[in-house]
């Protein structure tokens with residue numbers, strides 16, 4: 001890994017004519033110059049940062065990607081990857097590697113918390129046949145990292161933590177802390193992909209993330225011999241729900257319990273998770289008891305009012321821009337969508353300012369719609385008795401086809417052409 005500290009010219013130079021419409025399509029020969037321009041600086045090598053670095057490099061731009069972790073460890077557990085996310089991975093050229101050990105789902109089975117009885121099966125998958133997969137997050141991350149380190153246009157620097165950012169004549173001075181001390185990198189274009197606790201957002205004075213009062217307890221359990229067969233399942237209870245789905249070619253099952261954190265408790269995570277689902281479907285409880293280490297994730301959300309193009313030349317994407325609780329399993333998908341759109345606009349616009357303004361106006365309606373869906377799921381997943389009876393009946397009366405088309409707007413999204 002090499003740290004790239006080239007001098008940054010005051011402004012990226014542009015080729016070709018200006019595009020007054022600022023449209024998504026890239027007129028031939030008009031883009032931020034690739035080979036002689038200063039790199040776009042990306043903060044954070046999570047899914048958003050790796051994705052946007054690849055998307056920019058694929059369009060000929062140079063990228064300096066800084067990550068605080070000294071090693072890109074296997075963090076997190078399972079992820080559901082909906083068709084909108086998979087189309088971006090295909091665009092980035094990593095779909096084969098990312099899906100090598102993925103498991104395809106045809107539907108999400110909603111179950112009653114106590115009996116495990118099926119309430120409804122909600123079809124998933126794109127209307128163009130793009131599948132819906134479940135993967136281990138580490139498998140996805142590994143495929144993105146492999147593509148990043150092979151791309152000569154990207155310089156990935158690990159063990160480098162952003163501490164602050166201040167405006168200078170040439171753009172921004174980014175102060176990093178490393179094991180050997182500190183250093184300053186000057187940049188005119190910065191993409192903040194540093195997650196829900198974004199230091200970049202904090203250094204711009206943006207409102208901090210908010211606590212949702214919810215916690216996710218995450219774990220992985222070995223599948224019974226012969227592999228996992230349950231597909232994606234969700235048990236709906238009053239004030240909590242649990243989700244289980246196969247990963248690693250069906251050899252393991254990812255389990256998440258999601259519910260309210262009890263005030264003043266911070267006990268052993270497995271005991272907490274088991275307490276949340278006491279009296280629930282014995283099959284679910286069996287998985288919790290048999291799982292490996294259980295990790296506890298307090299769930300935060302970024303205030304909807306946060307601006308993403310928050311300062312000249314700076315754009316926030318992924319969780320740094322719009323973290324929300326995972327009731328629709330869309331955080332990583334939105335991060336990948338952001339990456340694709342941001343790169344397309346940056347490569348195709350007359351200036352970063354134009355690209356980033358356009359990014360906000362294009363992406364905000366979609367992110368708001370996903371946020372509204374998340375709020376809806378949060379309400380209906382955790383309904384107490386007897387309201388849950390009404391929910392279950394409404395779901396049973398709805399045809400599978402109708403349940404599937406309800407989410408077509410979400411899954412049928414395509415990266416900009």
Ligand SMILES: Cc1cc2nc3c(=O)[nH]c(=O)nc-3n(C[C@H](O)[C@H](O)[C@H](O)COP(=O)(O)OP(=O)(O)OC[C@H]3O[C@@H](n4cnc5c(N)ncnc54)[C@H](O)[C@@H]3O)c2cc1C
Pocket residue numbers: 043044045046047048049066067068069078079080081160161162163193194195196197198199200216218256297317318319320326329330331332333334335
């Ligand atoms: C329980 C749970 C289940 C989920 N399930 C799904 C799902 O099924 N499908 C889905 O699409 N999404 C899901 N999500 C959401 C998804 O995991 C996130 O939305 C996604 O990972 C966000 O990616 P990101 O790159 O924006 O942020 P992050 O993954 O947080 O990455 C940020 C990166 O920036 C680095 N960083 C942070 N600060 C600094 C700094 N100061 N300097 C340098 N580097 C820094 C971090 O080390 C990290 O590598 C789930 C989330 C949870 C909690």
